[in-house]
Amino acid sequence: MKIVVLVKQVPDSGAERNLRSDDNxxxxxxxxxxxxxxxxxxxxxxxxxxxxHGGEVVVxxxxxxxxxxxxxxxxxxxxxxxxxxADDALHGSCAVAxxxxxxxxxxxxxxxxxICGAESTDGRVQVMPHMIAERxxxxxxxxxxxxxxxxxxxxIERQTEEGYEVVTASTPAVVSVWDTINEPRYPSFKGIMxxxxxxxxxKSLADLGVDASEVGFDxxxxxxxxxxxxxxxxAGNKVADSxxxxxxxxxxxSSEKFV
Amino acid sequence: MDFDLTPExxxxxxxxxxxxxxxxxxxxxxxxxxxxxxxxxxxxxxxLGYLGVGVPTEYxxxxxxxxxxxxxxxxxxxxxxxxxxxxxxxxxxxxxIARHGTPEQRTAYLPGFADGTLKCCFAITEPDAGSNFHRLxxxxxxxxxxxxxxxxxxxxxxxxESAYVLVVARMADERSGRLQPAxxxxxxxxxxxxxxKIDMEIVSPENQYMLFLDDVRVPADALVGGSVDAGLPxxxxxxxxxxxxxxxxxxxxxxxxxxxxxxxxxxxxVWGRPVGSHQGVAHPLAHAAVQVELARLMIAKAAHLYDAxxxxxxxxxxxMAKYASSEAAVLAVDTAIQVHGGNGMTTEYGVAxxxxxxxxxxxxxxxxxxxxxxxxxxxxxQEKSY
Ligand SMILES: Cc1cc2nc3c(=O)[nH]c(=O)nc-3n(C[C@H](O)[C@H](O)[C@H](O)COP(=O)(O)OP(=O)(O)OC[C@H]3O[C@@H](n4cnc5c(N)ncnc54)[C@H](O)[C@@H]3O)c2cc1C
Ligand SMILES: Cc1cc2nc3c(=O)[nH]c(=O)nc-3n(C[C@H](O)[C@H](O)[C@H](O)COP(=O)(O)OP(=O)(O)OC[C@H]3O[C@@H](n4cnc5c(N)ncnc54)[C@H](O)[C@@H]3O)c2cc1C
Numbered sequence: 001m002k003i004v005v006l007v008k009q010v011p012d013s014g015a016e017r018n019l020r021s022d023d024n025x026x027x028x029x030x031x032x033x034x035x036x037x038x039x040x041x042x043x044x045x046x047x048x049x050x051x052x053h054g055g056e057v058v059v060x061x062x063x064x065x066x067x068x069x070x071x072x073x074x075x076x077x078x079x080x081x082x083x084x085x086a087d088d089a090l091h092g093s094c095a096v097a098x099x100x101x102x103x104x105x106x107x108x109x110x111x112x113x114x115i116c117g118a119e120s121t122d123g124r125v126q127v128m129p130h131m132i133a134e135r136x137x138x139x140x141x142x143x144x145x146x147x148x149x150x151x152x153x154x155x156i157e158r159q160t161e162e163g164y165e166v167v168t169a170s171t172p173a174v175v176s177v178w179d180t181i182n183e184p185r186y187p188s189f190k191g192i193m194x195x196x197x198x199x200x201x202x203k204s205l206a207d208l209g210v211d212a213s214e215v216g217f218d219x220x221x222x223x224x225x226x227x228x229x230x231x232x233x234x235a236g237n238k239v240a241d242s243x244x245x246x247x248x249x250x251x252x253x254s255s256e257k258f259v
Numbered sequence: 260m261d262f263d264l265t266p267e268x269x270x271x272x273x274x275x276x277x278x279x280x281x282x283x284x285x286x287x288x289x290x291x292x293x294x295x296x297x298x299x300x301x302x303x304x305x306x307l308g309y310l311g312v313g314v315p316t317e318y319x320x321x322x323x324x325x326x327x328x329x330x331x332x333x334x335x336x337x338x339x340x341x342x343x344x345x346x347x348x349x350x351x352x353x354x355x356i357a358r359h360g361t362p363e364q365r366t367a368y369l370p371g372f373a374d375g376t377l378k379c380c381f382a383i384t385e386p387d388a389g390s391n392f393h394r395l396x397x398x399x400x401x402x403x404x405x406x407x408x409x410x411x412x413x414x415x416x417x418x419x420e421s422a423y424v425l426v427v428a429r430m431a432d433e434r435s436g437r438l439q440p441a442x443x444x445x446x447x448x449x450x451x452x453x454x455x456k457i458d459m460e461i462v463s464p465e466n467q468y469m470l471f472l473d474d475v476r477v478p479a480d481a482l483v484g485g486s487v488d489a490g491l492p493x494x495x496x497x498x499x500x501x502x503x504x505x506x507x508x509x510x511x512x513x514x515x516x517x518x519x520x521x522x523x524x525x526x527x528x529v530w531g532r533p534v535g536s537h538q539g540v541a542h543p544l545a546h547a548a549v550q551v552e553l554a555r556l557m558i559a560k561a562a563h564l565y566d567a568x569x570x571x572x573x574x575x576x577x578x579m580a581k582y583a584s585s586e587a588a589v590l591a592v593d594t595a596i597q598v599h600g601g602n603g604m605t606t607e608y609g610v611a612x613x614x615x616x617x618x619x620x621x622x623x624x625x626x627x628x629x630x631x632x633x634x635x636x637x638x639x640x641q642e643k644s645y
Contacts, residue, residue, distance in 0.1 A: 073270055186274045189308035189321040192267050 001055035001149070001171070003046040004109050005079065006102065006116035006128070008036040009063045009070040013121040023217070024224035025092055026122050028064065035070045038117025040077075040184040041177050046115050047078045048182065049149055056080050058109055062090065062101055068200065076187035076195035083109065087205045092217035095123065099131035101215060104208040106136060113154070114174040118143050129176035139169035145180040262559075264330075271327060275309055275334040284339025284515065284609045290464040291612075296420055297464045300340060304331070305375020310349050313500075315357060318369035324566035325350070325500050329507035329558060336511025337518075339609065341616060343465045343508070344378060344417045346624070350504040351497040352379035352425045355442065359493035361485045364444070368423075379444070380421040381497070382412040382470055389413075390629050391645075392427070392440070392494075397472060399428040399441055405476050406430075408443060412470035414623070418454050419466060421447055426472070427494060430487050441490040442483035451475040461615030499565050501624055502577040506558045506584035509620045513551045513584075513591035516610050520544055520595035523608070527600075540598050547591040554583035575638060582630040585620035592617045 011017045011031030018027040046057045059074045059082035061067050071082045085105050093101070106114055119126040126142075133140035141147075144156035145164060152171045157164040159178050187195075205212055213219055239248045253259045264272065282300045290297050304310050312327035314320020321327065332345045353372035356364055371377025388394035397410025408428055418424060423444050430441040445452065455469040479485075483493050521544060524535030534540050561576035595610045596603035604611045621627050635641040 069266070072266060073273075076270055076274075186278050186307055187270060188306075189271060189312050189323065189327070192270050192274070193321065193323075195270075196267065 001049065001053055001112045002110060003049060003055060003057045003113045003115060004060050004106055004111040005039070005042050005046045005057060005074070006114065006132075007039045007043065007059050007061050007070065007074045008117075008120050008122075009033050009061065009067040010036045010120055010122040013037065017122070019224070019227045023092060024227055028066065033066060033070065035073055036117055036120045036122075038119060038121075038177065038179055039074075041179050041181050042115040042117050043074055043077050043079065044182045044184040045147055045175075045177055046113075047185070049113070049147075050078075053149055055112075058083060058111070060102065060105055060109070061085065062098060062105070064091075071200060072195050073187065075198045075200070076191040077185055078191055079198075081199040082201070084200060084202045085204075085208065086202055087212075087215075089205055089212035089216045092220060093215045094220040094222050095125055095127050096131065096221045097215040097219045099128055099135060101205070101208060101210055102128070103132050103135035104210050105203060106132065108203075108208070112152075112171045113149075114172070115147075116174070116176050118176045118178045126176075129174045133174040136172070136174075139173040140176075141167050141169055141173055142176045144175055144177045147175055147177065147181065262556075268327065268330060271309075271312070272330050272334055274307070275304070275331050276338060278303060278307070278309070279335045279338025279340050282338070282340055284612070287340045287464065288462060288606065288609065288612050291462045295464060297340065297342065300335070301342065301344070301375065304335070304342075308374075310345065310375035311353075311373035313349060313357075314353055314369055314373040318357075318365065318373050320369065320373035324562070325354075325503050326559070326562040326566050328500070329503050329562050332504045333507035333511035333514075333555075333558075336508045337514040338511075339515050341463075341508045341512050343463065343616075344380070344420065346501055346505045346508060347381045347416055348372065348378045348421070349375075350500040351381045352423075354500045355425065355483060355493050355497045356444075358496045359442075359484045359489050361480070363480060364483065364485075368444070377423070378417065378421040379423040379425055380415055380417040380447075381425045381427075381501075382415045382418075383427040383494075384412060384414050386411055386413050390626060395427060395429050395440065397426065397428040398438070399430045399443060399482075401430075402476070404479050406443065406479065406482060408445065408472045408475045408477065410472050412472070414457065414467045415454075415470050416465050416467050418447055418468040418470060419456075423447060424452075424470070425483070430490070432487055439487050439490050440494050441487050442493050443477055443481045444483065445472075445475060445477055445481060449475050449477065459615070461619055462612040463616055498625075499561070499570065499573050499577045502581040503558060503561050503565060505620065505624060506554065506561070506577070506580040509584040509588035509617060510551055510554050510558060512613050512617055513547070513554075513588040516588075516592045516595035516613055517544060517548055517551065519608070519610055520598050523602070524598050534598065534600075543594045544598060547587065547594045550583070550587035551591055554580065554587045557583050575634075578625070578630045578633050581625065582627055582634075585617070585627065588617040588620055 012034045020027045050057050057079040059079045061071050062085040129142050130140050141156045143158045145159040146157040148155045155168045308321050309331045312321040312323040316322035356368050399406045399408045426443045426445050429438040432439050451473045452475050453471045457467045527534050557580040561580040564573035592613045602608045
């Protein structure tokens with residue numbers, strides 16, 4: 001089985017993040033860029049399937065040249081190789097255009113299974129798995145908290161608000177995963193040292209046969225017109241307990257209709 | 260000059276830090292207070308190859324150097340989990356075997372150091388020969404095909420957790436008749452070897468023991484390097500790695516304390532503003548942060564020199580790094596306790612729990628006075644004072 005894992009580099013969600021003031025895109029220059037958290041679960045899932053069923057795991061990233069750092073980290077966890085789609089024309093691409101590029105890259109890889117995170121911590125749109133599956137004409141099994149592979153049959157437990165749904169499809173298919181699915185491994189020291197020797201192929205839009213006008217700002221189906229900082233948090237009400245703290249808390253909760 | 264880690268070293272640092280944070284200081288303290296060991300953390304770090312980073316690849320290790328092992332030691336400590344046995348087992352014992360063991364000893368022990376399944380503690384200190392190892396009274400004598408060891412050791416860390424203890428003894432040189440240091444790999448369950456636990460005032464999952472060697476018989480192949488000539492160079496080869504990794508562990512602990520303290524004082528206000536806004540609080544923390552960073556630079560330099568094979572220069576740097584680290588660590592932890600006010604002395608806030616460990620770092624494995632003696636003599640050219 002050949003598994004392609006989609007790995008996106010994002011600004012660390014634990015730190016201060018911004019949009020750029022010049023073109024309203026995510027500010028990567030000043031951020032600490034890391035692997036999108038959910039994608040580490042996708043990598044882990046791919047590796048554990050490979051351990052059980054054999055095959056090959058390929059990391060696929062679309063992103064600026066600095067994304068190689070995250071690709072190397074992904075490879076240090078254990079995948080066999082990586083493809084990095086990098087092209088200046090991609091800057092400013094919307095989700096629809098990104099799905100076109102990723103689908104084109106996957107098309108060249110002849111994958112049986114594509115695994116990705118259910119969402120990225122920067123965009124948080126949760127549409128990539130569906131759009132890629134649509135473009136490739138294959139099934140999308142999304143929001144998995146469990147994935148079982150039995151020959152060419154894939155079964156997931158799709159996590160929902162109330163519980164879960166069991167959904168099956170046959171390969172090839174796209175599976176997106178939540179962080180409930182596994183516990184990602186840490187890169188081993190051998191994995192870290194091996195990662196720098198693993199094949200990492202860089203592809204341009206021309207290599208993928210995608211026209212530059214279909215991507216970037218020119219090809220974007222949506223535009224960020226304006227952005228502003230989240231308003232600073234209002235200072236909360238401190239309840240000083242001088243014997244009636246409990247009463248004051250209940251008064252507050254009922255005035256806000258929480259109780 | 261380049262102060263950057265390689266991308267691989269950086270990734271190792273991040274990965275070890277993430278592993279350490281998953282366990283955290285409360286895990287460490289709970290284990291220590293329950294009289295247990297941090298076996299789960301050790302096993303996971305071992306499995307990931309973090310403990311065997313420095314073991315040659317032909318024996319299944321990572322093929323890195325002391326720089327990498329120092330990173331592991333520092334980052335686990337910086338997550339609140341200083342693992343003392345890193346200093347003894349992979350740093351001292353594995354280095355001694357890798358550099359001076361016979362081919363058979365390398366084959367026998369290095370794979371276990373590589374995957375962390377083998378723990379070997381280190382016994383040099385004696386009741387009457389602490390800082391002065393020229394006065395070691397533990398002797399080994401040849402008896403047929405065996406050696407027989409007798410003597411006493413004190414403060415030996417981790418004997419209860421280790422399959423072997425690397426014992427520094429003295430043996431009569433057949434040619435000169437002089438007593439020379441000789442190192443033996445002794446199983447901790449060898450007949451004649453007994454231990455008594457020493458009660459220590461350190462919050463640590465590692466214990467110190469008295470070790471009694473009462474005619475402990477070991478086969479000839481227990482002698483490191485297979486010859487008495489290997490003794491002194493083997494002993495010295497363990498010292499730089501020991502100093503560098505213990506310095507790294509101390510400075511990791513210091514970073515942990517400063518991180519806890521900084522976040523505490525930023526959030527705690529008793530006069531209507533965060534206590535950290537008072538210079539009386541912020542300056543001591545800033546001062547400690549400067550000392551910590553200076554010590555880290557020296558550790559990096561010492562590790563770099565050692566990995567470059569420049570042992571003599573590494574010796575000076577490693578001693579200075581050890582000195583600077585233990586002083587900075589005591590300062591950082593003490594300051595962290597102070598700025599926590601009363602909470603500084605609680606178990607919950609996890610800073611007073613660090614005090615015993617960093618305080619011991621000024622005494623062991625080599626005391627600050629002995630380092631100052633070394634610097635005075637070898638760097639400043641003064642007469643030997645003792
Ligand atoms: C937590 C802990 C773990 C340890 N683990 C191990 C271990 O695993 N294996 C092991 O072999 N040992 C271990 N030790 C022992 C440690 O290495 C010794 O305690 C240390 O080397 C000091 O020796 P000593 O205790 O005999 O002190 P002494 O030699 O008695 O020294 C007492 C004091 O006098 C000072 N002093 C001595 N000589 C001089 C001099 N010439 N000039 C100036 N000052 C001097 C010393 O600096 C010290 O302050 C451990 C100790 C501790 C506290
Ligand atoms: C073992 C022990 C026994 C105790 N027993 C008692 C007892 O019997 N009865 C009792 O009432 N209390 C007791 N205490 C509490 C003790 O008196 C307080 O912990 C102490 O007064 C410090 O207050 P705090 O912990 O709130 O620290 P904080 O006031 O939060 O201070 C935190 C840090 O900020 C510094 N700081 C605070 N304000 C300023 C400022 N304006 N300028 C510069 N620095 C500042 C402090 O010096 C300290 O370093 C005990 C504490 C301990 C540890």
